[in-house]
Structure formats: C-alpha cells, structure tokens
Amino acid sequence: MDQPLLHALLLLAALPLLPAAGALAPPGVCVVGSGIGGASVAYFLKQYTCVEKGGLCLDDIRIFERRGRVGGRMATVTIGGDTFEAGASIIHPKNLHARRFASLLGLNQKTKASKLDPKANASSSSSSPDSSWFGVWDGEHFVFKTLPPPSSSSSTIYRKIHELLNSLLLFRRYGFSLLRMERFVKTTVERFLLYYQGFESRPVFETVEDMLKWSNLYGLTRRTLQVELADAGLSPLLISELVTVITRINYGQNVSISGLAGAVSLAGSDSGLWSVDGGNWQLAAGLVKYTNATLYLHEEIDSVSYSGSYYVLNSTKGNSYNCEATVIATPLDELNITFDPPVLVPNRRLQHTFTTFVRGLLNPNYFGVNSASEIPSLVGTVELPDIPFSSISVLKKYSEEDMTYKVFSRAPLEDVLLDQIFSTRKEVIRINWPAYPHYEAPEVFAPILLDGIHLYYINSFESAASTIETSAVAAENVARLIISRFSGLSSTTPSISSISDQDNLHFDL
Numbered sequence: 001m002d003q004p005l006l007h008a009l010l011l012l013a014a015l016p017l018l019p020a021a022g023a024l025a026p027p028g029v030c031v032v033g034s035g036i037g038g039a040s041v042a043y044f045l046k047q048y049t050c051v052e053k054g055g056l057c058l059d060d061i062r063i064f065e066r067r068g069r070v071g072g073r074m075a076t077v078t079i080g081g082d083t084f085e086a087g088a089s090i091i092h093p094k095n096l097h098a099r100r101f102a103s104l105l106g107l108n109q110k111t112k113a114s115k116l117d118p119k120a121n122a123s124s125s126s127s128s129p130d131s132s133w134f135g136v137w138d139g140e141h142f143v144f145k146t147l148p149p150p151s152s153s154s155s156t157i158y159r160k161i162h163e164l165l166n167s168l169l170l171f172r173r174y175g176f177s178l179l180r181m182e183r184f185v186k187t188t189v190e191r192f193l194l195y196y197q198g199f200e201s202r203p204v205f206e207t208v209e210d211m212l213k214w215s216n217l218y219g220l221t222r223r224t225l226q227v228e229l230a231d232a233g234l235s236p237l238l239i240s241e242l243v244t245v246i247t248r249i250n251y252g253q254n255v256s257i258s259g260l261a262g263a264v265s266l267a268g269s270d271s272g273l274w275s276v277d278g279g280n281w282q283l284a285a286g287l288v289k290y291t292n293a294t295l296y297l298h299e300e301i302d303s304v305s306y307s308g309s310y311y312v313l314n315s316t317k318g319n320s321y322n323c324e325a326t327v328i329a330t331p332l333d334e335l336n337i338t339f340d341p342p343v344l345v346p347n348r349r350l351q352h353t354f355t356t357f358v359r360g361l362l363n364p365n366y367f368g369v370n371s372a373s374e375i376p377s378l379v380g381t382v383e384l385p386d387i388p389f390s391s392i393s394v395l396k397k398y399s400e401e402d403m404t405y406k407v408f409s410r411a412p413l414e415d416v417l418l419d420q421i422f423s424t425r426k427e428v429i430r431i432n433w434p435a436y437p438h439y440e441a442p443e444v445f446a447p448i449l450l451d452g453i454h455l456y457y458i459n460s461f462e463s464a465a466s467t468i469e470t471s472a473v474a475a476e477n478v479a480r481l482i483i484s485r486f487s488g489l490s491s492t493t494p495s496i497s498s499i500s501d502q503d504n505l506h507f508d509l
C-alpha cells in the first residue's frame, strides 16, 4: 500500500483513543526557539494529532524566534563568495528523523566525507579538499599524519592502494584498539536506534533519566569517555590522540566528557555522513512551513508566567501571547527568561566554540614544514594547554595559494595569532557559538516537564548529547508527552498506542 496512505489510515485507527478537545478552541502551543528542536516539536504535534474530525488537534502553534532567521545553531556563512555550514555541519546516516525530514521536504542530501576516514578520498575533487588527509598536531610536530591525497587523475587502483596504505598507517599506530573503538560506537548507535521504535513498544518519557535508562544509555552519562574507553580496552595512545582529536573537533572538549557525548562525537567520524545541500537550516525552515505554524521572527521572549489556566509569554518588544502549553526549545543556561512561578533547572555551563573562517593560506613556518602544501587538509590537535586551536580544516581549495579554512578554538583568535598561523589572509569571519553543554560526568539533567503542568523543556536532553538528531528525538518525545497530557492519558504508557506496524508508520513521518 502507498506509504503515506497507510500512515494516514493507521493514525485514523488510533485516534478514537484521544478524547475530543471539547467544544472550546483547541489548546494553543507556544514554542520558544526556531532551531531544529522547536521546528520538530511543531511538526510532530501536528503530525500526531489533527487527523480525525473532533479529535485532539494541536495545530495552533506559535513559534517565537529572537533572531531574524530560523534554524538556530544550524546556520551558514558566506566567505569569498562561497557558502559553508557555520554551525551543525554533518548528519549521521542513521539519524532517521533528519533523513525523513530531508526527504519529506524535498531537500537534497549531500554526502560529506568523514573527518577522519581513510576511505574519504574516493570522491574528492581538486576544489573539495581531501578530508582523509589529516594530521595530529601537538603544538610542535605532527605526531601522526595520513598520506597526502593522490592526484585527481590517478587510477582507481592507485586510489584503492592509497586508501589501504592509510588504513595500514592507522593500524600500525593504534592497532586493534581501532576495532574496539568502532565496536563502542556501534553499540551506542544501536541503542540510540531504539528511539525510532513504534509507539506500542516505546513509552513517552517524563524525564531524561528515564529516557536514557530505557535505551540502556544512562550508564554512559555517569562516567567519562576516557574511563569508558579504557574499560573497553582502548590503548592510552588512541585515547590521547585520535579520540581526543575527534572530541575537540566535535564538542570543543577533551575525553573527560561523558561516555555518551563521547560516543556521539566519535560517531561523527563514521562514513556515510551527509548534510543538506544549501544548508542544514532548511530542515527547520521547511518543517515550520510544512506545519503551518505561525512564526514570529525578531520576537524575543523574556518572561513566561502561568495564570492558572494558561501561560502568558511576554516579549522584549512588549507583546503578550497566551497559550495553554509552552515549549522551551533552546538551552536556558545563558538566557534571561524569567518564569513565574520559578522553575528549577540545574546549573549547566555551555561550551563556547569560536569558529573562525579564513580565506588565505596557512603559514608553513608555523607548522615547521617547507610549504603550505605539506599541511594536511585537516589538522587536529591533542589536549595541551599551549595549542591555541582545536582544529583547522580546509573547506575549499581555490588554488595552491588560496583556500578557505574553518578553525575551531576555545578562545577567540585575535589578529596577532592569526598572523602567525596564516601567511596570507584575505577575509576573516568570526563566530562565537554558545555551542553545546560543557559535558561533565556524571551528568545531571533538567526536567522535561518544568512545572508539572504544561511547560516543557526540550533542551534538557542536550546534557546527554547535542546534535540535530538528538534535538529532534527529544522534541518528538515532548510532542508525545504534550499529547498524552492533553488527552488525559498516563504519559509513561504509550499514548497513541493502538497503531499497528509502528515502525513503518514512524519512518514514514
């Protein structure tokens, strides 16, 4: 049967379970934040209700965004006439919500070479840099380097040999620990896949702890990545070099992050990664449009108070909005939103990642080599206090002397320093991202239900891991929680549960 039709029929079969919302207007939902979390919750609310006449329909959704654009930490930057991802750049092949969103919205998926994949050069061209060519920099030397890429005219056989040699180089340095690392990531990804199970077997969760315990991931938030990997049998060399390089690139932090955040970070060096052609922000923009939610741009919410039957959201412009449910879809850690009555959210520090885009050329002297062409396309770094950046990667190679680079660092890179690292600089763009939580095992989680009534917080899940997909997964759970609570159903039991063949249904969303 046609999948969308099957989907609609299955939802119709389920909806008699949901009591009618009554003769009054259906509850309105206000969402603070138009990143992937806010856009996804709107999408799932609409998708999981509004199917049967007289049934619960949560389609009165208003999304407030303080900026003039949708997408939050999914954003692009234009430098030297070319546009690149400035925030979230890669999506894992098993991130099923993101994949479904992209195909639902007709967005093209662009394959991205993994940051540290020896096979990545297969499709590289002269202008797209070879990300399989990476080096581990200790502030003075490259302690490890893969081979420079073969020329674009080399034969397939030569490329295969090159790929094999790179794998052998990695194996010679890190040995069987590489396989143990792969197993660790695979097991974590498999557990995460449980969040795509059908409603019948997947409860609605009221706390992040319950959500993680159910999928057997909670333990990984209690111990550091370093401890987890040592227990998994990884060598100290692999942990202090390759693993550290990856966590510094993906979370700007070292192996003292939690095992779960670490596994998610390591999954970011798997093969098969992709992004949305034209920018990942289109996932959020597309969902907002698809859902027909009312979007208020340049509308910063600075207070949320509960009147006894509805929430009043006030904006910095002096506007007020009333809604029966409110979803906070942004980290509260560095915001000044006041809540009345107050809400209790544990202190959480955000890791700031300074992203500096430079069009120019790296300075070979800084890296102790004779020519910039000897510097790998991706320079990762180990955890040493004097290294001023986490990574430098080539985004585009215009010629041997003219490239666009992305530099991640934990502190701003002043001009004086850039003058040392780069021999020429035509253009520089700096972004200071309040990027993701500063992970510290054992993690403490904020509530999902902030006030026990209808005030929900998606980004409590970010203390487990911060990605496009984890935001979507957390948002889907919040949508189900809202539906359960408006339907008067117990939230810990499946709420829209009489649907059969749930896996098909879910993947069709």
Ligand SMILES: Cc1cc2nc3c(=O)[nH]c(=O)nc-3n(C[C@H](O)[C@H](O)[C@H](O)COP(=O)(O)OP(=O)(O)OC[C@H]3O[C@@H](n4cnc5c(N)ncnc54)[C@H](O)[C@@H]3O)c2cc1C
Pocket: 032, 033, 034, 035, 036, 037, 038, 064, 065, 066, 067, 070, 071, 072, 073, 074, 086, 087, 088, 089, 090, 091, 299, 300, 301, 302, 329, 330, 331, 335, 337, 353, 355, 433, 434, 435, 436, 459, 466, 467, 468, 469, 471
């Ligand atoms: C540099 C960087 C690299 C990353 N790389 C990746 C990656 O490769 N892959 C990946 O999957 N993830 C990556 N991430 C993480 C990913 O971007 C986030 O986990 C995800 O985008 C979070 O989405 P969100 O909707 O929860 O929050 P956000 O995207 O932060 O959205 C929150 C929105 O709320 C708005 N807002 C805040 N306060 C208010 C207010 N008071 N009123 C109204 N609006 C408000 C904000 O302006 C923002 O638009 C990266 C993040 C950064 C910063």
